[in-house]
Amino acid sequence: MGIRVEGYALPTGEPFDLNIVGNVWVDENTLDLDLRVSGWIIPGLVDVHTHPGAAKPGDPIDEELLRQQLLKNMEDGVLAIRSPGLASTPPDWFGKDPQLPQSFHAGPWLAKPGQFISGWGKRVSDRDFPRVAAAQAGETGWCKIIGDWGIDDEPISPEVMLNIVAAVRAVGGRVAVHSQNTQGGSAAVRAGVDSLEHGMWLDESLLDLMRENKTALTPTLNVFESSVDHFRAKADSPKRDWYVQGCERHPELIRKAHEAGVTILAGTDSQAFTIVAEVQALARAGLSAEAAIASASWKARDFLGLASLKPGTSADALIYSQDPRQNLEILAYPEWIISRGKVMKRPQLS
Ligand SMILES: [Zn+2]
Structure with missing residues (x-):
């Protein structure tokens, strides 16, 4: 009893031929097959920056909305997510329900007193930051x-950031940092955090250090592209200039980071955008189609510790009728979605 998946797997485009038994890939050919599937294969899409479940900023998680949004993710082929900040403690089924994406999360956002979105996150003093971050x-x-x-x-000062990273590493954890300012981004990169979220106004001279420390960058380009006109229309102010100029220089920063060897990851940040739209934004910023897909697929899985298309590991795949590198539009239309060995979508008979 099994499913055979064959065709061409990205990123190499080399021939692929593995079977699925239960929820894992197996490399044996003596099985009775229930189903044969073929096409261009990727190991699923990933959204590494999403905050599902809240109706609006500041609201707690609405369990029904959370389920709907995660179901939509699965229908889009998003087989794994990371939530760097959730509006409240997620229900027990979060990350466990086999109908929904595999999920990683960071609990509530941790911010200095007086900062961040009112109603969301925990406010933490400099003294308590390392302890609270490590506990989470x-x-x-x-x-x-x-x-x-x-x-x-x-x-957050460079010293506090270093202490946070040391305390979190001591418990085997990882650190994601929101940054839209040069100083905050510099403190995070110099402390060697695992991911820098947004990264606007990052000093380009830190890109080599990011690569060396394996600090990934999640630019969330759609959020900025869609809001920049709103800020442009405002009266002149330092805040307006900071936002508009930060948005305008961001795509070039992303391209330079990619060229410097920094891992770029795709994240939507808002339910208003799809991960495929973010892949397209990364391609517009100058990443090749393959690199842009990688940021929302095999590279992101690697970053989260998920294997891709390997015998003995979770059988996750999207199968397309064409090579999605040739046309990013079709990335949004997998013919087959297989998550943990279960067929979640199959081609419609016309
Ligand atoms: Zn966010």
């Missing part, structure tokens, strides 16, 4: 730090 990462594997916030707000 000890529980869920990740913590999310608001490294900087408004232009007049004091960012």
Whole structure:
């Protein structure tokens, strides 16, 4: 009893031929097959920056909305997510329901007093930050730090950031940092955090250090592209200039980061966008189609510790009728979606 998946697998485009038994890939050919599937294969899409379940900023998780949004992710082929910040404690089924994406999360955002979105996250003093961050990462594997916030707000200092990273590493956890300012981004990169979220106004001279420390960058380009006109229309102010100029230089920063060997990851940040739209934005910023897909697929899985298309590991795949590198539009239309060995979508008979 099994499923055979054959065709061409990305990124190499080499011939692929593995079977699925239960929820894993197996490399044997003596099985009775229930189903044969063929096409261009990727190991599923991933959204590494999403905050599902809240109706609007500041609201707690609405369990029904959370389920709907995760179901939509699965229908789009998003087989895994990371939530760097959730509006409240997720229900027990989060990350466990086999109908929904595999999920990683960082609990509540951790911010300095007076910063971040009212109603969301925990406010933490500099003294308590390492302990609180380590406690969160000890529980869920990740913590999310608001490294900087408004232009007049004091960012988390380099020293506190170093202490946070040391405390979190000591419990085997990982650190994601929100940054939209040069100083906050610099403190995070110099401390060697695992991922820098947004990264606007990052000093380009830090890109080599990011590569060396394996600090990934999640630019969330759609959020900025869609909001920049709103800021452009405002009266002149330092905040307006900071936002508009930050948005305008961001795609070039992403291209340079990619060229410097920094891992670029795709994240939507908002339910208003799909991960495929973010892949397309990364391609517009100058990544090749293959690199842009990687940021939302095999590279992102690797970053989260998920194997891709390997015998003995979770059988996750999207199968397309054409090579999606030739046309990113079709990335949104997998013919088959297989998550943990279960067929979640099959071609419609016309
Ligand atoms: Zn976010």
